[in-house]
Amino acid sequence: MNAPGDDYVAGQPGQPGQPGQPGLLDGPAKRASLLLVDDQPINIQALYRIFSSDYRMLMATSGAKALELCRDDPPDLVLLDVVMPEMDGHEVCRRLKSEEATRNIPVIFVTAHNEAAEETRGFEVGAVDFIAKPVNPATVRARVKTHITLKHQSDLLRQMVFIDGLTGVYNRRYFDEQLGVEWRRALRGAAPLALLMLDIDHFKRYNDRYGHQQGDDTLRQVARAIKTCLLRPGDLAARYGGEEFACILPGTDFEGALTVAERIEQGVRELQLPHADSETAAVVTLSLGLGLMQSKTGHAADPAALLALADAQLYRAKHEGRGRVCGAVLDEAGAC
Amino acid sequence: MTEAARHGVDLAGALDRMDGNRRVYCRLLASFANDLSALPAQLDTLLQQGQQVDASRLMHTIKGLAATLGLKPLAQVAAAAETLLLGAEGPGRSAALADSVRAAAASAAQAVALLRDGLQDAPGVAAATGGMPDAEAAGDPVAKAAGLRDAVRELAVLLRSADMRAIDVFEHLQQAHAVRLRTVLQTVLQPLDEAMAALDFERALVHCQALAEEVGT
Numbered sequence A: 001m002n003a004p005g006d007d008y009v010a011g012q013p014g015q016p017g018q019p020g021q022p023g024l025l026d027g028p029a030k031r032a033s034l035l036l037v038d039d040q041p042i043n044i045q046a047l048y049r050i051f052s053s054d055y056r057m058l059m060a061t062s063g064a065k066a067l068e069l070c071r072d073d074p075p076d077l078v079l080l081d082v083v084m085p086e087m088d089g090h091e092v093c094r095r096l097k098s099e100e101a102t103r104n105i106p107v108i109f110v111t112a113h114n115e116a117a118e119e120t121r122g123f124e125v126g127a128v129d130f131i132a133k134p135v136n137p138a139t140v141r142a143r144v145k146t147h148i149t150l151k152h153q154s155d156l157l158r159q160m161v162f163i164d165g166l167t168g169v170y171n172r173r174y175f176d177e178q179l180g181v182e183w184r185r186a187l188r189g190a191a192p193l194a195l196l197m198l199d200i201d202h203f204k205r206y207n208d209r210y211g212h213q214q215g216d217d218t219l220r221q222v223a224r225a226i227k228t229c230l231l232r233p234g235d236l237a238a239r240y241g242g243e244e245f246a247c248i249l250p251g252t253d254f255e256g257a258l259t260v261a262e263r264i265e266q267g268v269r270e271l272q273l274p275h276a277d278s279e280t281a282a283v284v285t286l287s288l289g290l291g292l293m294q295s296k297t298g299h300a301a302d303p304a305a306l307l308a309l310a311d312a313q314l315y316r317a318k319h320e321g322r323g324r325v326c327g328a329v330l331d332e333a334g335a336c
Numbered sequence B: 001m002t003e004a005a006r007h008g009v010d011l012a013g014a015l016d017r018m019d020g021n022r023r024v025y026c027r028l029l030a031s032f033a034n035d036l037s038a039l040p041a042q043l044d045t046l047l048q049q050g051q052q053v054d055a056s057r058l059m060h061t062i063k064g065l066a067a068t069l070g071l072k073p074l075a076q077v078a079a080a081a082e083t084l085l086l087g088a089e090g091p092g093r094s095a096a097l098a099d100s101v102r103a104a105a106a107s108a109a110q111a112v113a114l115l116r117d118g119l120q121d122a123p124g125v126a127a128a129t130g131g132m133p134d135a136e137a138a139g140d141p142v143a144k145a146a147g148l149r150d151a152v153r154e155l156a157v158l159l160r161s162a163d164m165r166a167i168d169v170f171e172h173l174q175q176a177h178a179v180r181l182r183t184v185l186q187t188v189l190q191p192l193d194e195a196m197a198a199l200d201f202e203r204a205l206v207h208c209q210a211l212a213e214e215v216g217t
Helices: A041-051 A063-072 A089-098 A116-124 A137-160 A172-188 A203-210 A212-229 A254-269 A303-319 B002-006 B011-017 B022-048 B052-068 B072-086 B091-121 B141-160 B165-176 B178-184 B186-197 B201-214
Strands: A033-037 A056-060 A077-081 A107-111 A129-132 A193-200 A236-241 A244-250 A286-293 A325-329
Touching: A033 A041, A033 A063, A041 A056, A041 A137, A041 B011, A041 B022, A041 B052, A056 A063, A063 A077, A063 A089, A063 A172, A077 A089, A077 A137, A089 A107, A089 A116, A107 A116, A107 A137, A116 A129, A129 A137, A172 A193, A172 A236, A172 A244, A172 A303, A193 A203, A193 A212, A193 A254, A193 A303, A203 A212, A212 A236, A212 A244, A212 A254, A244 A254, A254 A286, A254 A325, A286 A303, A303 A325, B002 B091, B011 B022, B022 B052, B022 B091, B052 B072, B072 B091, B141 B165, B141 B178, B141 B201, B165 B178, B165 B186, B178 B186, B186 B201
Parallel strands: A033 A056, A033 A077, A077 A107, A107 A129, A286 A325
Antiparallel strands: A193 A244, A193 A286, A236 A244
C-alpha cells in the first residue's frame, strides 16, 4: 500500500522542510501521526493493526490524556471514541476545537452508536467525519487518508504565514510558537534544548553606507548561510527582527550547540561581504549568544528564561568585541 | 474453527480488522474473555442499583468490543439491551434482560475458548506465543546485553510519548532476550507486561524504568 504518510512533512511543528524554497517538502520526510482515543484497549489494539504500517500511532485511554497529548505533541488526526467514562468524546472534541493550539487537528468519531442524531451532535462539536464500529478496514483507511491529505494541504498554506518574506527563513511568530512546543517536547523527552540569538554586527552603519537594498541582500545571504549550517532535521532558523536571527536546536547539548554557533560565525565571515565601516572586521560578521536548557533543571524555568539567557549572552558577545560566540547554561533558578 | 462459526463468529471480518494478525486477535480474545467473566455480575449490580444509564453504557461498550472481535450474537444482544435500558420499560424488564445478556455472554465465552484453541494451532501463532527457540543462546553476550539496554531505552521513549510502537518493541524485546528476562527479571517483567496489556503506559513506564535499572542502563 502506498503510505499516505510517506511524503508528509509539514504538519509536524519542529520538523519543517526548507521554508521559502520551491519544494516545501524537501526536508527529510516525517510520518504523519494519528491519535487513537478509546477507553477500551481492545479497540485501540485493533485500530493500531490497521494503521501501524502507515502512520505513527499514538494512543490515549481517557479524554484528559488525549487533550494533554494534543497540546504537547499535536497529532495530524484524532480517531475518537464517543462513550467514555469521566470525559466523553464530544467533550474532548469540543475542547480541542476551543483551543488555538489544537483546533486545526481534524477529529473523526469512531463509535458503535448508529443514530442520525448522534452523528449530528458529532458534527456540531466539530468532527470532520464519522466511522461506525465495528470498522471496515478499507473504509477507515480511505477516510483517514483523505483527511490526512486535507490536513497536509492546509498545513502548507498555514506555513506560508510563518515565513519571513524577505529572507525565506521562519518569521518571529513561528519562532515564538515553536520555542514553546520544543521546550515542552524537550522536557518530556528528557533532552536538552539549545537556543541561539544572532545579530549582524554594525548593521546600521552597513545600511547607512551601502543603502537599504544592499542591506536587504545581505540579510538574505546571512539567512541562507545560517540555514546551511543547521544540519539536523529538527533545527530551526528564524528572523527574530531587523538584523537579528534566532535558531532552535532541539536535543543538542552545550558542546554541540557551541560547534553549530561557531560554524555559523565562520560561515558568515566566509561570505566575504565587505563592510568598510565595521570596527570588528573588514567583512560582515555576527555576534552570537547561546542559551542551553538541561531537562533536569528546565522544569523550574520557562522558555522566556532561556530567551533572556541567550539574549544576555549575545549582549556579552557584543560587549567582548563582536564577531564571536558566548554561551551559558540555564541554572535552576532560571537566572543568567 | 467451524465450531466457532456455529456460535455465529465472523472470523474473517475480525481478522481483517487486525490486518490478518492471528496472534494479536488471540491476545485480544484472551483479554475480552476476562471482561466477559466479569460482565454478568457487573450488569446485575448496576441494575440492582437502578443505574439504567450506566448499564446502557456498559452494554454499548460490550456491543463495540464484541462486534470488533467478530462475536456477532453478543453484539446484537448488547445492542438491544443498550436501547431497552434507556427506554421507559427498561426497569421493569431488567431481569429478563440480564438473563439474555448472561446467556449471550456464556455462548460468546465458549466461542472465544474455541477460537483460542483453534488459533493456537494455526501457523504463525505458536511460534510467537510459546516454545520460542531462544535466539539469544547464540551470539556475543556483551553485544546481547547492549542490545537489551538499547531496546529498554527505546521502549521508555515510546512509552513516554504514548507511541503504540511500544507494543511491538516490547514484544520483540521479550522474544529476543527471553532467557535473560525469564531467569533474572521475571518479577520486574510481569507487572510491566500487565501494564502494557492494559495500555496503561504511565504505569508501564515506571516498570520499564525498573527494568532499565536491572539491565544496567
